[in-house]
Amino acid sequence: MTTSSPQETHEAEEAESPPAREVAPITPDLPAEVRGVHAPARAEPRAASKVVHVAPDIVRRVTVPDEGDQEKRDLDAIVHKVLVIGLALSTALMIAGVALDLILGRAMPETVAALSEVFPRIMAMRPSGLLTLGLLVLIATPILRVIGSIAAFIYERDWRYVGITSLVFLVMLVSIMIGKG
Amino acid sequence: MLSVTAFLRQLTSFVRHQSYTLGDYLIVEIILFLIALLVGGLGSMLGIGGGVLLIPLLTGPLSIPIKTAIGASIVSVIATSSAAGAVYVGKGMSHTRLSMVLEIATTMGAFAGGLTAVLIDPRWLSAIFALVLCYVIYSMNRMPKEDHEVSPTGLLDTSYNDPLTGQEVRYGVRNLPAGLGASFLAGNVSGLLGIGGGIIKVPIMSLVMGMPLRAAIATSNFMIGVTAATSAVIYYQHGFLDPRVAIPTALGVLGGAQIGARVGGKIRSQRLKQIFQGLLIIFAVQMIFQAIRGA
Numbered sequence: 001m002t003t004s005s006p007q008e009t010h011e012a013e014e015a016e017s018p019p020a021r022e023v024a025p026i027t028p029d030l031p032a033e034v035r036g037v038h039a040p041a042r043a044e045p046r047a048a049s050k051v052v053h054v055a056p057d058i059v060r061r062v063t064v065p066d067e068g069d070q071e072k073r074d075l076d077a078i079v080h081k082v083l084v085i086g087l088a089l090s091t092a093l094m095i096a097g098v099a100l101d102l103i104l105g106r107a108m109p110e111t112v113a114a115l116s117e118v119f120p121r122i123m124a125m126r127p128s129g130l131l132t133l134g135l136l137v138l139i140a141t142p143i144l145r146v147i148g149s150i151a152a153f154i155y156e157r158d159w160r161y162v163g164i165t166s167l168v169f170l171v172m173l174v175s176i177m178i179g180k181g
Numbered sequence: 182m183l184s185v186t187a188f189l190r191q192l193t194s195f196v197r198h199q200s201y202t203l204g205d206y207l208i209v210e211i212i213l214f215l216i217a218l219l220v221g222g223l224g225s226m227l228g229i230g231g232g233v234l235l236i237p238l239l240t241g242p243l244s245i246p247i248k249t250a251i252g253a254s255i256v257s258v259i260a261t262s263s264a265a266g267a268v269y270v271g272k273g274m275s276h277t278r279l280s281m282v283l284e285i286a287t288t289m290g291a292f293a294g295g296l297t298a299v300l301i302d303p304r305w306l307s308a309i310f311a312l313v314l315c316y317v318i319y320s321m322n323r324m325p326k327e328d329h330e331v332s333p334t335g336l337l338d339t340s341y342n343d344p345l346t347g348q349e350v351r352y353g354v355r356n357l358p359a360g361l362g363a364s365f366l367a368g369n370v371s372g373l374l375g376i377g378g379g380i381i382k383v384p385i386m387s388l389v390m391g392m393p394l395r396a397a398i399a400t401s402n403f404m405i406g407v408t409a410a411t412s413a414v415i416y417y418q419h420g421f422l423d424p425r426v427a428i429p430t431a432l433g434v435l436g437g438a439q440i441g442a443r444v445g446g447k448i449r450s451q452r453l454k455q456i457f458q459g460l461l462i463i464f465a466v467q468m469i470f471q472a473i474r475g476a
Contacts, residue, residue: 076270083267094428108425131424139413141263142406165281171288172411179415
């Protein structure tokens with residue numbers, strides 16, 4: 001059986017992502033040599049014509065990225081979305097806080113508001129509430145990114161990475177709790 | 182030069198609880214923003230949070246207390262990492278799974294470092310900072326050449342498209358325990374000094390773990406946000422975050438990082454490295470002076 005280069009790519013990818021999965025569906029009744037063959041021209045004339053007849057897009061089917069790559073993209077897409085939204089929101093809050101400060105014609109506050117003070121201050125239209133929330137959203141963005149990754153790994157049923165990412169989250173939680181001390 | 186420094190010191194007097202006018206205050210905010218814009222751009226191009234440049238600039242010419250500078254720096258380090266990370270992840274250059282594994286070590290290091298930073302005398306922080314700068318200058322000379330051989334190893338194999346050649350680069354990871362060790366140290370220094378710690382991880386990830394330099398930079402940069410957030414929550418609860426310094430710095434760095442991450446993939450690292458090293462030598466001397474003087 002001829003092993004073409006895209007198939008090697010599949011095997012390497014499978015090794016990286018533990019759960020076994022099927023490669024793109026290939027019509028099962030094809031002869032063995034055709035299933036493994038990358039370019040149909042190499043097979044016997046009879047088999048080659050059968051390929052064209054049964055699965056005209058076999059080359060594309062074999063060469064499409066496998067699910068390992070697909071999962072990498074899904075995970076990246078979630079991470080990307082969290083980072084972009086977090087950044088946009090925190091920037092907007094900080095700019096709003098600075099703008100409000102300038103409108104009121106005074107300097108920014110010296111210290112950040114305590115967690116319980118943030119929302120009352122925003123309700124009272126105080127710049128320090130907006131500025132603190134902007135900073136907190138910025139700090140929270142990587143934490144949310146970790147939570148998003150845990151969710152993505154659960155969805156993929158990649159339990160090893162659910163564990164690894166949860167451990168990272170746990171360390172961050174401990175830091176939030178003990179950091180008060 | 183000296184008069185400029187004196188002028189800046191006069192302007193930033195408000196951070197040290199002295200009187201100031203609203204005009205002075207606005208000028209300082211704009212200066213902080215511009216410095217941060219520059220640092221953010223340079224930092225994201227090198228895969229370094231920019232803190233190694235930012236803290237000496239804030240504590241030296243602007244005379245801002247080091248703990249306030251660390252607080253502002255950690256916030257902008259998160260901003261840089263998130264902004265550049267979003268771009269790199271979009272390009273598929275960050276090794277997301279590997280970053281999760283190494284983040285276990287970096288967050289633990291950052292937690293320990295953050296707690297230490299809260300307790301320690303500021304002069305010690307300046308001294309340790311000078312030491313880290315010396316290591317950074319030394320370690321940049323050991324940085325690998327652009328195109329060293331990489332290959333799949335069967336451990337965490339992945340691939341990305343090189344922005345210079347457009348070719349797909351496939352690689353795997355070696356010596357994971359060494360990577361974990363370096364990551365813990367990087368996280369520790371990051372939590373202690375408010376820098377990203379990329380400069381400690383990247384050489385190990387590239388030389389010892391056998392990653393391509395660009396992938397190592399992208400992955401390290403991506404991890405830095407999670408690391409920095411771990412110590413930032415400690416700083417927040419201990420009042421290291423001064424909005425007057427942290428806000429313009431964070432906004433400037435965000436702007437700079439947006440620009441830097443977009444041009445960064447295309448600029449040759451050699452020239453950047455030399456500029457960076459020159460600056461660091463000056464800063465190392467400055468931080469030693471600050472440790473002795475107690476500024």
